[in-house]
Amino acid sequence: MREGDHHCDFLVLGGGAAGLTGALAARLAGLDVLLAEKEAWLGGATALSGGTVWLPASHVLERAGVADSCEDGLRYLEALIGPGRDEVDRERMKIFVRESPAFARFLDDQGLALRHARGWSDYYAELPGGREAGRTLYCDALDLRALGEAEEWLAPGALFSTAHSVEVSTMALGIRSLAAARAALRVAARSAKARLTGARPATRGKALIGRLLLAARRSGVAVWRGTPLVELIVEEGRVAGAVLDRDGKRVRVIARRGVLLATGGFARHAGLRQIHQAPVGVDATMAPAGDMGDGIRAAAGAGAEMAMMDQAWWVPGTKTPAGPMVHVWDRCFPHSLVVDVAGERYMDEAGPYMEVGQRMIARHAALGTDHSWLILESRHRSRYAFGMAPPMVTPPGWIESGYLIRAGSVDELAERTGLPLQRLRDTLDRFNAGARAGRDDDHGRGSKAISRYYGDRRVRPNPNLGPVEQPPFYAVRLYPGDVGTAGGVRTDLHGRALDPALRPIAGLYAAGNNASGIFGPCYPGAGASIAPGMLFGRRAALHAAQGGAE
Numbered sequence: 384m385r386e387g388d389h390h391c392d393f394l395v396l397g398g399g400a401a402g403l404t405g406a407l408a409a410r411l412a413g414l415d416v417l418l419a420e421k422e423a424w425l426g427g428a429t430a431l432s433g434g435t436v437w438l439p440a441s442h443v444l445e446r447a448g449v450a451d452s453c454e455d456g457l458r459y460l461e462a463l464i465g466p467g468r469d470e471v472d473r474e475r476m477k478i479f480v481r482e483s484p485a486f487a488r489f490l491d492d493q494g495l496a497l498r499h500a501r502g503w504s505d506y507y508a509e510l511p512g513g514r515e516a517g518r519t520l521y522c523d524a525l526d527l528r529a530l531g532e533a534e535e536w537l538a539p540g541a542l543f544s545t546a547h548s549v550e551v552s553t554m555a556l557g558i559r560s561l562a563a564a565r566a567a568l569r570v571a572a573r574s575a576k577a578r579l580t581g582a583r584p585a586t587r588g589k590a591l592i593g594r595l596l597l598a599a600r601r602s603g604v605a606v607w608r609g610t611p612l613v614e615l616i617v618e619e620g621r622v623a624g625a626v627l628d629r630d631g632k633r634v635r636v637i638a639r640r641g642v643l644l645a646t647g648g649f650a651r652h653a654g655l656r657q658i659h660q661a662p663v664g665v666d667a668t669m670a671p672a673g674d675m676g677d678g679i680r681a682a683a684g685a686g687a688e689m690a691m692m693d694q695a696w697w698v699p700g701t702k703t704p705a706g707p708m709v710h711v712w713d714r715c716f717p718h719s720l721v722v723d724v725a726g727e728r729y730m731d732e733a734g735p736y737m738e739v740g741q742r743m744i745a746r747h748a749a750l751g752t753d754h755s756w757l758i759l760e761s762r763h764r765s766r767y768a769f770g771m772a773p774p775m776v777t778p779p780g781w782i783e784s785g786y787l788i789r790a791g792s793v794d795e796l797a798e799r800t801g802l803p804l805q806r807l808r809d810t811l812d813r814f815n816a817g818a819r820a821g822r823d824d825d826h827g828r829g830s831k832a833i834s835r836y837y838g839d840r841r842v843r844p845n846p847n848l849g850p851v852e853q854p855p856f857y858a859v860r861l862y863p864g865d866v867g868t869a870g871g872v873r874t875d876l877h878g879r880a881l882d883p884a885l886r887p888i889a890g891l892y893a894a895g896n897n898a899s900g901i902f903g904p905c906y907p908g909a910g911a912s913i914a915p916g917m918l919f920g921r922r923a924a925l926h927a928a929q930g931g932a933e
Contacts, residue, residue, distance in 0.1 A: 385635060391417040391605075393927050394625060394638035395645060396612050396678060399427025400913050401895030402645030403595040405920030407493065410602040412928035414640060418604055419627055421611040422673050424538040426592040427647050428867040428896060431538075431671060433548035434588035435500060435521045435910030436917065439480050441487035447499040449516045456480040459505065459512030463905050471903035478876050478922075479901055479915050486918050487520070493598040495591070496523035500549045504832040505908040506735035515832045519909040521547055522590040524573070527583040530597055534583070536608060537593060545577065546570045547586045548909075552712050552837065555768040559839050591913075610634075612646065615681050615891070622685055622890035640927040641890045643878070645920060648868030648896035649676030650695065659692040659870070662753045663744070667700045667707045667864040674867060678897040682872045687880040687888060690899035691870035696912050697740020700864020701757070701770070704784045708770040709864050710757070711736055715837035717849025718763040720814055721861060724752045726797075726806035728814060731826040732757075733834035733847045737906035740863040747863070754860040756800055760851045767839070788858040796856045815852055821845035869900040869912065878923030889931070892923035 393409040395402045398420035406418040424430070439456030457480050464471055491497050500519040508515040524545065527534045546554065550566040557563060577584050585593055599606070613626040613633060624637040649655040650670035656663060668674075683689065698709040699721075714721065715733035723729055723746050730742040747753055765775050772778055781787040790796035793811065797804040817823050821844035829835060829847035838846025872880045872893035879887040895916030902911065
């Protein structure tokens with residue numbers, strides 16, 4: 384020990400969902416906990432997300448009348464992942480499913496006010512054990528006044544700040560849907576009530592982080608903001624703490640029970656992305672600016688093994704003049720399709736976003752390019768939202784900058800995009816013939832429950848298919864965007880960091896995007912990145928509280 388060292392039982396680095404959950408669990412277990420966050424605001428990537436969690440067999444599903452079991456949850460995951468796949472740690476996956484019911488109750492007991500996102504189906508609900516009603520949960524709105532002075536610890540609000548994720552995705556259908564109208568009225572009523580009462584409601588990721596922060600503060604977790612990690616302290620083969628930069632001064636923090644790395648991934652680190660994910664760079668990610676792989680690099684320096692560094696939470700994205708934008712639901716609406724730079728379709732555009740991103744990466748590698756083209760026609764732009772642009776509204780500068788290409792004919796579209804005209808015509812002819820019949824014999828668009836959830840039910844017989852034939856046509860370069868990286872420290876059932884021989888590194892834990900994902904390259908449903916990070920953050924804390932025993 385050195386004079387001037389700060390001491391605690393458990394040091395948590397990172398104030399996102401995984402870090403806050405780990406800090407809360409450690410404090411409830413009786414440990415003296417310090418949470419240090421690099422940024423001025425807490426929340427990390429979770430605060431920018433939909434704030435959902437995917438948890439099988441929860442009491443929230445039972446309360447909503449949805450039958451589920453851990454056995455069905457595991458059956459679904461095994462069917463999705465399939466045989467082999469050495470990158471999947473099936474024991475961690477089993478622990479996640481078996482502990483999901485108790486974990487959901489823990490979250491509710493701590494005030495997270497979980498609700499069921501009914502209809503937001505599992506992304507492969509057609510597989511054995513899948514649920515078309517979905518296993519995704521979200522938090523009820525939080526009045527930020529409950530946080531007191533700590534309200535300033537959260538990042539400023541975003542567009543549709545009073546709308547839940549399930550409402551935002553529904554409202555994207557615009558005037559085409561009664562459900563969209565009802566959702567818009569609910570959001571408007573909520574906003575009006577807030578103006579009348581002075582409430583400051585938060586939803587989605589901000590509500591999840593706010594509720595976790597409220598619980599952590601209530602339990603007595605100490606929080607240092609604006610305090611980045613400098614390096615881990617390793618003594619006699621054990622991680623004993625960390626050196627932090629606090630107010631421009633180096634502070635050694637000695638953690639008697641261990642250190643939990645929950646600093647996020649490396650989506651904003653150009654060097655790491657070049658090494659592990661090229662040609663994908665940092666200009667199509669929605670991850671926060673501080674997502675620089677701090678914890679991953681520190682863990683590597685302490686001898687930790689990495690896994691899944693080629694993966695991210697892929698979501699097809701575009702690069703607007705104002706910055707990146709992801710496309711979760713608009714690519715699922717009728718009167719649109721995706722082609723490669725050779726003018727050919729190669730996937731189900733309305734499929735689960737992580738799979739779509741992976742298919743894009745594979746296709747781009749084969750063709751030596753970094754993008755595809757998302758093509759829309761007039762009915763898509765007049766009826767549906769595109770990203771955050773409402774129907775019939777084109778933000779200033781989109782056309783002039785060349786981000787969104789508008790053409791009066793297929794010939795002009797081919798000329799302006801550089802797509803081969805005859806191949807593009809052939810692709811459109813085949814696609815349109817199938818769309819009129821409500822069929823996609825090539826890629827099965829509209830065959831998945833999650834696709835239909837995002838679709839326009841007024842379009843029959845297939846809510847995801849409509850011809851692309853009425854000008855003007857629009858085209859935009861489509862990239863494999865992301866909401867964060869999915870690779871990182873390889874961990875065990877307790878969240879302990881492992882070395883290359885798969886031996887635990889004493890005193891070092893990792894969770895969230897700091898650790899490798901538990902489902903490998905698969906993504907079972909909305910919230911399937913946040914929920915495991917939180918659950919294993921808690922497991923790490925409880926293991927540390929028990930003295931780090933096996």
